[in-house]
Amino acid sequence: MIVAASARNVAIVGGGTSEWGERDATWKDLAQEGGKATFDAVPGVGPDDIEGLFVGTVQPERFAYQSHVAPMVAELLGIEVTEMTARTELACASGQAALRYAWLAIAAGQLDTALVLGVEKMNLGREHMPEMQASMANVLDREFDGVNGLSAPPFFAWYAQRHMHEHGTTREQLSLVAAKNKSHAANTDFAQYRSEIDPEDVTESPKIAPPLHLYDCSGITDGATGVILMSEEKAREVTDTAAWITGSGQSSMAGNSINNLPSFSGWPQARKASQNAYEQAGIEDPLEEIDIAEVHDCFSISEIIEYEELGFCERGEGGQFIEDGRSQIDGDVAVNTRGGLLGCGHPLGATGVSQALEVTRQFNGDVESDRQVDDPTTGLIHNLSGSGSVHSVMVLDRDPQ
Amino acid sequence: MTDADTNGGNTERERVSVPDEVELPRLLDFYELQTEDQTQIHEFYENLRDGQLTTTQCTDCEAIHFPPRIVCPKCTSDDLEYVDLPHEGELFAFSEVRGGLPMGLSEHDVPYVVGVVDLGPVRLSGRVDDAAYSDLEIGDPVSLKIVEIDGPTDEERVFYRFEPQDGDSR
Numbered sequence: 001m002i003v004a005a006s007a008r009n010v011a012i013v014g015g016g017t018s019e020w021g022e023r024d025a026t027w028k029d030l031a032q033e034g035g036k037a038t039f040d041a042v043p044g045v046g047p048d049d050i051e052g053l054f055v056g057t058v059q060p061e062r063f064a065y066q067s068h069v070a071p072m073v074a075e076l077l078g079i080e081v082t083e084m085t086a087r088t089e090l091a092c093a094s095g096q097a098a099l100r101y102a103w104l105a106i107a108a109g110q111l112d113t114a115l116v117l118g119v120e121k122m123n124l125g126r127e128h129m130p131e132m133q134a135s136m137a138n139v140l141d142r143e144f145d146g147v148n149g150l151s152a153p154p155f156f157a158w159y160a161q162r163h164m165h166e167h168g169t170t171r172e173q174l175s176l177v178a179a180k181n182k183s184h185a186a187n188t189d190f191a192q193y194r195s196e197i198d199p200e201d202v203t204e205s206p207k208i209a210p211p212l213h214l215y216d217c218s219g220i221t222d223g224a225t226g227v228i229l230m231s232e233e234k235a236r237e238v239t240d241t242a243a244w245i246t247g248s249g250q251s252s253m254a255g256n257s258i259n260n261l262p263s264f265s266g267w268p269q270a271r272k273a274s275q276n277a278y279e280q281a282g283i284e285d286p287l288e289e290i291d292i293a294e295v296h297d298c299f300s301i302s303e304i305i306e307y308e309e310l311g312f313c314e315r316g317e318g319g320q321f322i323e324d325g326r327s328q329i330d331g332d333v334a335v336n337t338r339g340g341l342l343g344c345g346h347p348l349g350a351t352g353v354s355q356a357l358e359v360t361r362q363f364n365g366d367v368e369s370d371r372q373v374d375d376p377t378t379g380l381i382h383n384l385s386g387s388g389s390v391h392s393v394m395v396l397d398r399d400p401q
Numbered sequence: 402m403t404d405a406d407t408n409g410g411n412t413e414r415e416r417v418s419v420p421d422e423v424e425l426p427r428l429l430d431f432y433e434l435q436t437e438d439q440t441q442i443h444e445f446y447e448n449l450r451d452g453q454l455t456t457t458q459c460t461d462c463e464a465i466h467f468p469p470r471i472v473c474p475k476c477t478s479d480d481l482e483y484v485d486l487p488h489e490g491e492l493f494a495f496s497e498v499r500g501g502l503p504m505g506l507s508e509h510d511v512p513y514v515v516g517v518v519d520l521g522p523v524r525l526s527g528r529v530d531d532a533a534y535s536d537l538e539i540g541d542p543v544s545l546k547i548v549e550i551d552g553p554t555d556e557e558r559v560f561y562r563f564e565p566q567d568g569d570s571r
């Protein structure tokens with residue numbers, strides 16, 4: 001991909017979050033909490049400054065019985081959008097899609113200040129869990145895949161099974177990922193699961209979809225998180241410590257249903273998307289240059305595959321990578337310091353936004369000291385969506401370059 | 402405000418109601434409607450009703466598709482024909498769902514096995530009936546079976562599933 005020489009630098013100047021979890025709150029309540037937290041965290045920016053509003057959310061039609069939600073957020077937060085607004089839907093990457101559109105709009109000179117807000121209301125009461133699961137099963141081809149009762153846990157269980165079969169990845173290595181991320185979340189004040197766990201606890205939790213256990217799975221989560229993106233000129237007026245977007249890549253294969261996936265042990269699109277982003281950001285050796293990575297650990301196996309596809313290790317060596325401790329906070333690359341999806345939960349549309357906020361806060365030294373990475377300068381966020389047919393990668397840096 | 406405005410006193414409030422239950426609406430049905438007046442891949446479903454799994458093949462570029470199409474994604478031709486697929490294949494991957502049953506799939510009692518079956522020309526997802534996770538291994542031979550679907554329409558509908566070749570059901 002060619003990045004236009006005229007593209008402007010874009011910064012994430014800050015943001016805020018609601019509490020995540022099983023919340024006694026509606027979609028609209030969450031949107032207001034996330035919006036307020038965002039404006040409170042960025043003193044120089046208020047609703048009057050917002051020219052572009054991008055709302056990442058996956059299934060408000062099914063989970064909140066509401067569509068046309070971007071204008072609803074504009075109303076709730078008192079934003080008169082002068083330039084551009086839309087709700088973005090890309091399943092589990094919806095928040096990152098919103099970030100990517102806001103970045104592009106500012107880089108292209110269409111606007112200077114955007115609010116990106118990710119919101120999801122998923123807990124509808126225990127008795128309505130089957131409705132939630134049905135909605136989630138439809139991110140695959142409903143007619144030929146969803147119809148088989150193929151929800152996310154068995155789908156990602158296949159990847160765990162095939163990765164173990166093809167590469168000798170062990171059950172213990174999966175547990176190490178889950179224990180790392182859930183334990184990180186013990187130091188994250190908004191996270192859904194705030195308890196440290198041991199690897200043995202993972203295999204002692206119920207088998208949800210073997211070989212995956214309950215603790216290998218991310219949560220069903222309500223939450224909202226926002227960030228403010230600004231052009232360089234505006235960003236300099238409000239902060240000295242922004243996270244600059246230096247690369248953003250995305251790749252989708254011509255396939256989303258099961259017959260059209262080339263692999264059940266790898267994600268070629270994650271490799272392509274990250275290579276695009278690295279090229280834009282001038283990154284040649286990701287393991288050497290990236291200090292903090294917020295990656296899409298919807299299931300423990302996902303993070304192992306992502307070590308490989310994002311270029312932190314060779315294909316098939318992701319299990320060894322976690323076993324050697326290289327993705328720990330004091331390792332070669334700190335992966336999922338806030339606790340990932342496994343620890344924070346996964347309010348679909350809010351996840352990508354929360355990842356970007358974590359990297360921004362890490363740059364500022366503004367997270368709980370137990371999860372603070374030592375002087376990070378370069379970060380990455382990654383999300384897959386649906387059947388893993390689409391991958392989105394964004395590189396953030398303390399300097400605009 | 403007055404008492405009359407709020408009905409806050411002794412006056413009876415008017416009641417409105419919403420239904421306690423609705424029948425599973427067609428729009429929340431996982432299975433597609435299968436007839437010629439509903440879908441342009443009705444021939445796939447007609448062949449399946451007649452006992453044969455088929456899919457489309459492009460007569461221009463010879464690509465075999467699954468799921469069946471009306472336009473070839475390889476060359477955009479719409480000159481496609483239905484070809485037979487094998488009814489026997491190998492289990493490529495599988496898991497067993499033990500909770501979190503999606504609504505609208507009442508025939509899927511948990512636990513149920515769902516897997517990827519390699520039929521040769523295509524590799525597709527499917528239910529594996531009459532089997533438990535602990536009984537299965539990658540590479541196990543499985544056979545296609547066809548099931549009839551009851552409700553929520555009056556239309557007679559069918560779908561495919563798989564079962565182990567050496568299973569009890571044979």
Ligand SMILES: [Zn+2]
Nearest residue numbers: 459462473476
């Ligand atoms: Zn063709």
